[in-house]
Each structure stands twice: as structure tokens, then as C-alpha cells.
Amino acid sequence: MRWKRELSEAISRISFLEQERAKLMKRYKSTQSSLQRIKKNSTEKNTSRKQELTPRKQTEQEMQKANLTESQKQNIRKSLLLGNVIVSEIKQKTKHQKEQ
Numbered sequence: 885m886r887w888k889r890e891l892s893e894a895i896s897r898i899s900f901l902e903q904e905r906a907k908l909m910k911r912y913k914s915t916q917s918s919l920q921r922i923k924k925n926s927t928e929k930n931t932s933r934k935q936e937l938t939p940r941k942q943t944e945q946e947m948q949k950a951n952l953t954e955s956q957k958q959n960i961r962k963s964l965l966l967g968n969v970i971v972s973e974i975k976q977k978t979k980h981q982k983e984q
Contacts, residue, residue: 939968 937945943965947957
């Protein structure tokens with residue numbers, strides 16, 4: 885008789901633990917999905933931040949991509965920076981005008 889009660893308790897304990905495991909797995913999957921959404925959104929924000937570089941950083945980045953020598957960089961830097969500053973100011977003014 886005693887072993888029947890212990891067996892019954894063990895079976896009920898197993899079913900309880902299986903239910904608990906199912907709840908935890910559901911929570912794990914939803915948390916994992918949420919984390920993937922957050923990572924996806926953060927990478928989208930990072931790509932938009934790359935477009936909002938300061939004119940000086942944008943100039944340096946463009947010169948690096950062009951694989952220029954140091955003498956070529958010195959000759960081009962001022963005019964390229966001036967162009968980037970003007971473009972940046974125009975973007976800011978149009979953005980400001982759209983907000984009003």
C-alpha cells in the first residue's frame with residue numbers, strides 16, 4: 885500500500901514538472917522572439933545613424949573608401965569638407981522647414 889502512495893505522488897510530481905517545463909519553454913520562446921526583434925530594430929537604427937555622420941567624419945570616411953594617398957587627401961580634404969558642410973546645412977534647413 886505504501887508503494888502505491890509513493891508511486892502516485894511521483895506520478896503527480898512528474899506531471900506537475902512537465903506542466904512547469906511547458907510554461908518555461910513558452911516563456912523562453914517568447915523572450916527569444918522579443919530579443920530577435922530588439923536586435924533587428926537596433927541594427928536598423930545603426931544603419932540610419934551611419935547616414936547622419938558629421939561633415940568631417942563623412943569626409944574622412946569618403947577619403948578612406950577612395951583609397952587615396954596622403955598627398956591626395958591633403959589636396960582634396962578642404963574642398964570635400966566644404967561640400968559636405970554645405971550639403972549638411974541644406975539638409976538641416978529643409979528638415980527644419982518641414983517641421984514647421
